[in-house]
């Protein structure tokens with residue numbers, strides 16, 4: 001059964017076909033990776049799934065529901081969370097508040113109850129905090145809880161962003177280049193976490209990644225994209241052997 | 253240094269993070285409680301203005317400091333609150349009725365003003381709020397059946413649950429102080445709840461906020477509405493304190509004064525709003541002092557240095573002319589804003605934190621502790 005289905009998706013910017021008739025399906029519990037040279041349209045696909053971009057044509061289905069028309073802020077509560085290629089954290093807030101924002105889609109308290117800080121708000125806050133603490137534990141962020149994002153090193157920010165996505169307890173997580181800018185050890189940690197996310201938390205992963213060793217280590221299936229078009233799909237080994245993929249990367 | 257040892261999630265939710273805070277706020281409160289009996293009526297009056305400005309400062313802090321939306325139109329919200337009070341009081345309603353009504357009405361207007369904010373950013377939003385303020389000023393001047401136009405309206409003493417509270421009384425002082433405290437507590441509660449965090453998320457990254465499930469439209473409108481409502485509440489107090497209101501009291505200059513409250517105080521916390529309010533309210537007496545006392549002082553000094561009677565008089569007249577020049581207040585405000593933006597971008601509260609840290613770390617304080625690190629540029633693509 002397909003969990004996320006992308007059907008004939010296209011995105012045009014004027015004359016530029018950033019994404020051109022792309023279709024793929026991801027079964028539940030899989031790690032699915034999109035690879036492709038710069039400007040291939042990988043991030044654009046993510047932006048359409050998280051509804052930041054309006055597809056020119058095509059449809060998106062998640063758990064057999066058509067989400068092509070769902071407003072962006074409802075995507076999180078449907079169970080899709082994401083990270084960004086350029087890290088979009090709330091820079092002037094602490095790690096803790098960033099992670100608590102990840103809980104936003106689970107908060108049900110009313111404005112007046114919050115202004116009076118009613119007992120139900122207090123209870124909810126403690127429950128959110130307990131959940132956030134689980135994620136902090138999982139990703140080893142204990143040392144950074146109270147730190148302001150603006151003062152943190154790049155590698156830690158990447159982890160915080162992953163943590164924020166996990167705090168929303170997603171069913172599907174979109175990771176845009178999780179290892180970019182990380183050193184070798186940090187990349188190793190990241191690959192373990194991605195596998196843990198799948199095996200322990202049962203979250204389906206869709207990621208974009210350039211580091212082929214990471215791709216090989218974690219992906220169940222890979223899709224290669226060039227100039228917005230799908231050029232190959234299959235296991236990591238199959239895709240890397242595909243002549244079109246070799247050509248695209250060698251620029252031939 | 254103080255290290256706070258945390259053993260419970262509850263501790264992060266608490267309003268006062270450690271015992272010392274109870275003591276210092278308790279002391280501040282005690283001082284404010286006895287102050288009106290010890291200081292003269294002039295200073296008491298100034299303190300009332302500080303409270304009113306601080307309420308507006310808190311309101312602006314929610315919108316500008318926490319949600320990151322600009323507004324140079326808050327004098328208009330103050331005006332709507334003030335006129336609601338004057339209008340309903342003239343029809344015989346007591347304070348306990350029109351005070352909340354003014355808040356709600358101004359909040360609704362604020363929500364409507366917030367709708368363009370969904371599409372406008374930065375300078376364009378500022379221009380939209382200025383235009384709104386001009387429209388309100390114009391409506392107040394023209395809608396004579398309700399506002400009495402440029403003649404203005406009298407505002408009588410507060411009738412609060414049958415008690416008459418005159419604008420110079422200590423009771424009015426405590427009324428304003430009490431409302432300020434309630435507004436601050438409500439705001440602190442909001443900021444430790446999902447709504448407050450959503451505001452901060454919108455300020456720092458709209459894209460990420462959206463993907464985390466925050467409805468930008470809903471929360472921006474909410475922020476405008478809350479900010480306007482609080483300003484409307486301050487407006488009723490302002491009307492009573494002034495005892496007379498007319499359209500020319502709610503001009504652009506007043507809106508700019510409010511913006512200055514948070515620039516000077518430091519736009520990242522409620523402390524800043526309070527410090528800024530104190531500073532702004534004290535500018536007026538300062539100018540008066542410059543005008544009344546300084547020329548005489550300089551003149552007698554120059555006499556002391558052997559400048560003849562003639563010369564001393566000339567100096568005195570010259571200085572007096574400078575300090576009573578029209579528009580001096582605006583010029584001084586401009587100068588202060590520029591100085592703060594250039595040299596003290598974190599405001600008075602930021603300065604206070606730096607001084608405090610200096611003593612906590614002494615002798616290890618590094619000059620570069622607060623220097624900002626620019627790490628990398630965020631993508632603006634997804635705006």
Ligand SMILES: Nc1ncnc2c1ncn2[C@@H]1O[C@H](COP(=O)(O)OP(=O)(O)OP(=O)(O)O)[C@@H](O)[C@H]1O
Nearest residue numbers: 013018036037038039040041042043044045085633
């Ligand atoms: N908002 C936009 N407006 C115009 N063109 C855009 C926009 N966003 C993306 N593009 C263009 O669409 C194409 C695909 O961009 P996209 O960001 O999806 O590439 P990518 O595969 O993620 O590349 P990279 O590996 O560099 O991240 C590029 O040519 C890019 O310039």
Ligand SMILES: [Mg+2]
Nearest residue numbers: 042043044085
């Ligand atoms: Mg990309």
